[in-house]
Amino acid sequence: MNFHLTKEQTLFEQMIKGFAEKEVKPLAAEVDELERFPEETVEKMARVGLLGIPVPAELGGAGGNNVMYAQAVEELSVACATTGVIVSAHTSLCIAPILESGTPEQKKKYLPRLASGEWLGAFGLTEPNAGTDASAQQTTAVEDGDNYIINGSKIFITNAEYAHVYIIFAMTDKSQGVKGITAFIIEKGTPGFTFGKKEKKMGIRGSATSELIFENCIIPKENMLGKVGKGFGIAMKTLDGGRIGIAAQALGIAQGALNETVKYIKERKQFGKPLSAFQNTQFQIADMQTRISAARLLVRSAAFKKDQGEKYSADAAMAKLYAAEVAMDVASKAIQLHGGYGYTREYPVERMLRDAKITEIYEGTSEVQKMVIAANLLK
Amino acid sequence: MNIVVCIKQVPDTTEIKINPVTGTLIRDGVPSIINPDDKAGLELALRMKDQFGAHITVITMGPPQADNALREALAMGVDDAIHLTDRKFAGADTLATSHALAGALRNLSCDLIITGRQAIDGDTAQVGPQIAEHLDIAQVSYLRKLDYDGKGTFTIERTVEDGYEILETEAPCLVTVLSDAYPSRYMTVKGIMEAYAKEVKVWGFNEIEVKEEVLGLKGSPTKVHKAFSRGVKAAGELYELDTDEAVGTIISKLKEKFII
Ligand SMILES: Cc1cc2nc3c(=O)[nH]c(=O)nc-3n(C[C@H](O)[C@H](O)[C@H](O)COP(=O)(O)OP(=O)(O)OC[C@H]3O[C@@H](n4cnc5c(N)ncnc54)[C@H](O)[C@@H]3O)c2cc1C
Ligand SMILES: Cc1cc2nc3c(=O)[nH]c(=O)nc-3n(C[C@H](O)[C@H](O)[C@H](O)COP(=O)(O)OP(=O)(O)OC[C@H]3O[C@@H](n4cnc5c(N)ncnc54)[C@H](O)[C@@H]3O)c2cc1C
Numbered sequence: 001m002n003f004h005l006t007k008e009q010t011l012f013e014q015m016i017k018g019f020a021e022k023e024v025k026p027l028a029a030e031v032d033e034l035e036r037f038p039e040e041t042v043e044k045m046a047r048v049g050l051l052g053i054p055v056p057a058e059l060g061g062a063g064g065n066n067v068m069y070a071q072a073v074e075e076l077s078v079a080c081a082t083t084g085v086i087v088s089a090h091t092s093l094c095i096a097p098i099l100e101s102g103t104p105e106q107k108k109k110y111l112p113r114l115a116s117g118e119w120l121g122a123f124g125l126t127e128p129n130a131g132t133d134a135s136a137q138q139t140t141a142v143e144d145g146d147n148y149i150i151n152g153s154k155i156f157i158t159n160a161e162y163a164h165v166y167i168i169f170a171m172t173d174k175s176q177g178v179k180g181i182t183a184f185i186i187e188k189g190t191p192g193f194t195f196g197k198k199e200k201k202m203g204i205r206g207s208a209t210s211e212l213i214f215e216n217c218i219i220p221k222e223n224m225l226g227k228v229g230k231g232f233g234i235a236m237k238t239l240d241g242g243r244i245g246i247a248a249q250a251l252g253i254a255q256g257a258l259n260e261t262v263k264y265i266k267e268r269k270q271f272g273k274p275l276s277a278f279q280n281t282q283f284q285i286a287d288m289q290t291r292i293s294a295a296r297l298l299v300r301s302a303a304f305k306k307d308q309g310e311k312y313s314a315d316a317a318m319a320k321l322y323a324a325e326v327a328m329d330v331a332s333k334a335i336q337l338h339g340g341y342g343y344t345r346e347y348p349v350e351r352m353l354r355d356a357k358i359t360e361i362y363e364g365t366s367e368v369q370k371m372v373i374a375a376n377l378l379k
Numbered sequence: 380m381n382i383v384v385c386i387k388q389v390p391d392t393t394e395i396k397i398n399p400v401t402g403t404l405i406r407d408g409v410p411s412i413i414n415p416d417d418k419a420g421l422e423l424a425l426r427m428k429d430q431f432g433a434h435i436t437v438i439t440m441g442p443p444q445a446d447n448a449l450r451e452a453l454a455m456g457v458d459d460a461i462h463l464t465d466r467k468f469a470g471a472d473t474l475a476t477s478h479a480l481a482g483a484l485r486n487l488s489c490d491l492i493i494t495g496r497q498a499i500d501g502d503t504a505q506v507g508p509q510i511a512e513h514l515d516i517a518q519v520s521y522l523r524k525l526d527y528d529g530k531g532t533f534t535i536e537r538t539v540e541d542g543y544e545i546l547e548t549e550a551p552c553l554v555t556v557l558s559d560a561y562p563s564r565y566m567t568v569k570g571i572m573e574a575y576a577k578e579v580k581v582w583g584f585n586e587i588e589v590k591e592e593v594l595g596l597k598g599s600p601t602k603v604h605k606a607f608s609r610g611v612k613a614a615g616e617l618y619e620l621d622t623d624e625a626v627g628t629i630i631s632k633l634k635e636k637f638i639i
Contacts, residue, residue: 011451011454047567048568049569064572068568
């Protein structure tokens with residue numbers, strides 16, 4: 001048993017903390033207020049290798065691991081949860097399925113460009129009538145010679161028009177149900193592929209979330225990811241990994257809210273004392289820190305198991321379920337401890353509570369995480 | 380071109396707290412960092428490498444944990460690292476430190492030696508110039524900008540009290556760099572993964588040709604007469620603003636601290 005980060009992970013922690021503090025934090029409030037996608041931050045992250053952490057060096061990545069990837073999303077989200085999810089969707093939802101299910105040609109074509117950040121990635125599973133029940137896909141892919149013709153739409157897709165590569169799921173054979181779903185790699189600019197409505201959101205407002213529309217969009221067969229009918233399995237496996245990223249995002253939000261609170265309660269005085277002198281305040285931050293530390297252990301152990309090639313599906317679900325709950329709870333307590341100031345946009349904890357909520361919803365709602373955890377117990 | 384950068388691992392003084400009772404520094408748990416001037420020196424070297432191609436060696440003298448500083452430099456993109464460490468080097472003042480470093484530098488071929496102007500802990504600004512004297516090469520201290528013609532001539536801007544001088548010198552030479560001259564780049568993730576796979580050469584007394592009597596405590600003529608701490612005051616913040624903006628800033632700062 002060893003709870004320490006490796007030497008590389010320790011050095012990485014130093015780097016990512018500095019990067020988040022200096023490059024990401026100063027933009028967080030503006031990106032939220034203006035609903036602005038932080039393109040300049042994406043460029044900076046690309047330059048230091050943050051967009052290809054777990055990609056092997058021979059495929060143009062950093063040759064890092066999933067623990068480091070979780071560290072990155074956590075620290076970025078301490079500063080700005082929008083930035084955290086850009087990296088998470090790109091890495092977990094686009095790079096990972098290509099890395100795990102792509103052909104050698106697909107890996108060679110897509111991974112170096114995704115890992116270098118030249119291209120950003122996205123993932124389109126959700127449809128208006130297929131949310132939690134992702135198997136109810138209505139998007140279709142019809143075989144036509146050497147191609148597939150795709151029709152349908154996807155909603156709530158993160159990285160939206162800022163991405164270049166999209167992992168898209170479609171029904172190739174409705175009669176087969178779940179076994180009739182196939183995954184495809186689709187590039188921006190393919191005729192018949194356009195963007196629909198951009199969502200206005202409660203939180204992570206700088207992250208782009210849009211509808212993707214496919215109208216007779218012709219995709220060559222070599223862009224099929226995995227085999228025909230294996231798409232649902234690829235989607236589920238991808239989301240298992242993605243949950244580590246979202247759990248890390250939730251953890252970061254919670255840590256960020258606690259950091260702000262500790263700073264604030266030492267400065268704000270009432271009844272002639274700093275708030276930090278009241279025992280209730282101390283008990284609150286003690287509870288917050290304890291739950292954050294527990295969440296971090298869950299996140300790191302799920303990432304570690306993935307790195308070791310062990311089963312981690314239930315671990316990732318527990319990490320996400322718990323970390324998301326902690327993020328909501330800690331952000332809410334952070335506002336309470338700030339009083340009225342915390343309810344205003346003068347202080348970042350207001351944003352943090354709005355950002356926290358999504359972590360209970362995307363990449364499987366908290367209810368879905370419980371289904372995964374229970375199914376693992378009952379099998 | 381061969382460039383050698385001398386770096387020192389120092390306690391992060393911005394994180395140092397003062398024991399209110401004894402008035403002494405609390406060093407426990409204070410993270411160690413690469414001296415800020417030296418980081419600018421690393422950046423200068425890396426820019427020379429990007430622009431002209433260069434082989435960069437980084438060297439530090441210090442205890443075993445100074446290895447971290449060398450790994451950080453490797454992760455930023457330097458090619459080689461040397462760790463000078465030996466019981467015989469312990470207790471060195473600036474003179475003995477510079478003798479040891481100069482000894483190591485004699486083993487290397489270098490066109491440009493870069494040091495920081497000053498270490499944030501020792502604060503003497505002596506080590507760089509002393510190294511240049513031991514090696515008998517040209518030195519330019521307080522560098523704020525360096526240009527290279529690609530053929531062996533450096534044009535250097537050197538900060539002086541109320542302006543700067545422009546100097547020209549030939550390789551080999553030593554420069555001491557100011558921390559804000561070259562804001563340093565981040566380590567890359569790939570660099571971090573490779574930093575521990577690379578070898579850090581560990582050199583002791585036997586690897587350098589320097590007389591034992593000029594090294595370590597024995598070679599240190601400086602004797603500390605008395606150490607004391609000055610009264611402590613919280614660090615201030617300096618703003619240069621016009622009057623209207625300044626008033627607004629002061630008011631918002633006072634509000635932030637709930638003074639008004
Ligand atoms: C900002 C944002 C970004 C997103 N990014 C992406 C993306 O990049 N790619 C992508 O494919 N999708 C994305 N999504 C979609 C997201 O994953 C879905 O919103 C989520 O899976 C829930 O689906 P739904 O919204 O249709 O809710 P529904 O499925 O309608 O669920 C509504 C409620 O019912 C509950 N519920 C549903 N079924 C059951 C059940 N059987 N038992 C108990 N409770 C149940 C749910 O838990 C939830 O509380 C994103 C969503 C948002 C808001
Ligand atoms: C009076 C006095 C007594 C001291 N006694 C002791 C003692 O007993 N034991 C002890 O351990 N220390 C002692 N020191 C500290 C030690 O001598 C200095 O830290 C060291 O010589 C460097 O000097 P400086 O910190 O002033 O560096 P500066 O001269 O300010 O540093 C300038 C530059 O030189 C380079 N440099 C400096 N030191 C190193 C290094 N070690 N490796 C690589 N590059 C370097 C860096 O590029 C740095 O930016 C003493 C210092 C003084 C002033």
